[in-house]
Amino acid sequence: MDEQIQQAFDLSGRVAVVTGAGGGIGRQAALTFAGAGATVVIADVLGDRLDETAAALKDTGATVSVVPTDMSRKAEVDALAEAALAHHGRLDVWANVAAILRHNLILDVPEDELDAIISVNLKGVFFGCQAAGRAMVAAGRGSIINIASQGMDHPSPLVGAYALTKAAVAMLTRTVAVELGPQGVRANAVAPGFIPTPMTAYRWNDAEGNVDPERQQAAFDLMSSLVPLRCVGEPLDIALAMLYLASDASKFMTGQVLRPNGGGSMP
Ligand SMILES: NC(=O)c1ccc[n+]([C@@H]2O[C@H](COP(=O)([O-])OP(=O)(O)OC[C@H]3O[C@@H](n4cnc5c(N)ncnc54)[C@H](O)[C@@H]3O)[C@@H](O)[C@H]2O)c1
Structure with a gap:
């Protein structure tokens, strides 16, 4: 492969945080970032699944730190960023992947369910952008990747609360891109189709x-x-889009939403 192309996607020497790393897409993102040379810091609220991801990473010889984190708790998210900096001395990539999905018609969504969805899917991503953004502004570089969903593009019954958080994540991503771009920090989103x-x-x-x-x-x-x-799709389809956004291959891109979705929506 041409050296310039290889270098563009190379994450050697970089440190990447992946939240929701016990899940399908988060686990694959951590493996893909590590496969591109990154040291990965993985976080999830489910300890067992996080340990499985850590084992899969260690099998590949990757350098990995495991930080159990509830993304809906700001103090834990701040501690995640601090752990990445304390263990590895830098923070180059932060992927907000953690989310929950619940099914209910709008008229039937209980208040506690709405609160839970907003707490993880929106406030968790917001806290992640804050914690990552602060560290990255201090360093003058970094890439934040937020996971939205094809569900943000068109209304579907039963997933209205989830979809609104994903639409909000896209707007949050654009605002972070505008505010932090001049300080060398990029923010983009990926809106997957069915995986x-x-x-x-x-x-x-x-x-x-x-x-x-x-x-x-x-x-x-x-x-x-x-x-x-x-x-x-498959998790790797999403992880490769995330690798593009994490790496210098996308150094001229910020505030965008990539849509690996089989063509399911084309807004
Ligand atoms: N799978 C799809 O078809 C699809 C489509 C569009 C978007 N997405 C998005 O992709 C991302 C990954 O989804 P997935 O399909 O891998 O789901 P998944 O359920 O396999 O993974 C999500 C992970 O987030 C973790 N999580 C939940 N609440 C958390 C919290 N409070 N703190 C920390 N971690 C928490 C879960 O434990 C889980 O391991 C999500 O943002 C999801 O909304 C998925």
């Missing part, structure tokens, strides 16, 4: 959490039929 992960597995898991292959195939067929590319 099989623990978040979407309710479509095919039985009550015990085991995969029902027939329901899984039916879900894949349905979701594929809705997009021009006639397929579902």
Whole structure:
């Protein structure tokens, strides 16, 4: 491969924080950043799944720090940034991946569910941008990557509360880009289409959490039929878009929303 191209995507010597790293996309993002040479600091509220991600990273020889974090708690998010700086001396990339999905019609969303969705999906990303932004402004460089969703592009029943947080994340991303760009800090978002992960597995898991292959195939067929590319995505499709945004390959890009979604929305 041409050296200039390789260098553009190289994260060697960089430190990347990934939240929601116990999940499907966060785990793959951590593995992909590490595969590009980064030291990764992984965070999630679920300790078991975080440990599984850490084990997968260690198997590849990656340098990894594990920081259990509830993104809805500002003090824990600040502590995550402090841990990255304390352990590794720098903070180059911060990916806000953690989120929760709940299903209810707007008329039926209980207040505590609305609070929970906003706390993780919006306030958690906000706190992440603040903590990362402060460290990156001090260093005069850095890339923040927020995960939105195709759900921000068009209204769908049952996921209204989730979708509004994702639309807000896109606006937050643009504002961070405007405020921190002059200080060398970029902020972009990725809005994935349908990706099989623990978040979407309710479509095919039985009550015990085991995969029902027939329901899984039916879900894949349905979701594929809705997009021009006639397929579902995979976590690596999202992680590679994130690698682009994390690396110097995207050094002229800020305030944008990338949409790896099979063509499911084209606003
Ligand atoms: N899978 C899809 O089809 C899809 C589509 C569009 C957007 N997304 C977005 O992609 C991101 C990753 O989703 P995924 O599909 O990998 O889901 P996932 O459920 O597999 O992963 C999400 C992770 O976030 C963690 N998390 C939840 N609350 C947290 C908190 N308070 N603090 C820290 N961590 C917390 C969970 O424990 C989980 O490990 C999310 O932002 C999601 O909204 C997913």
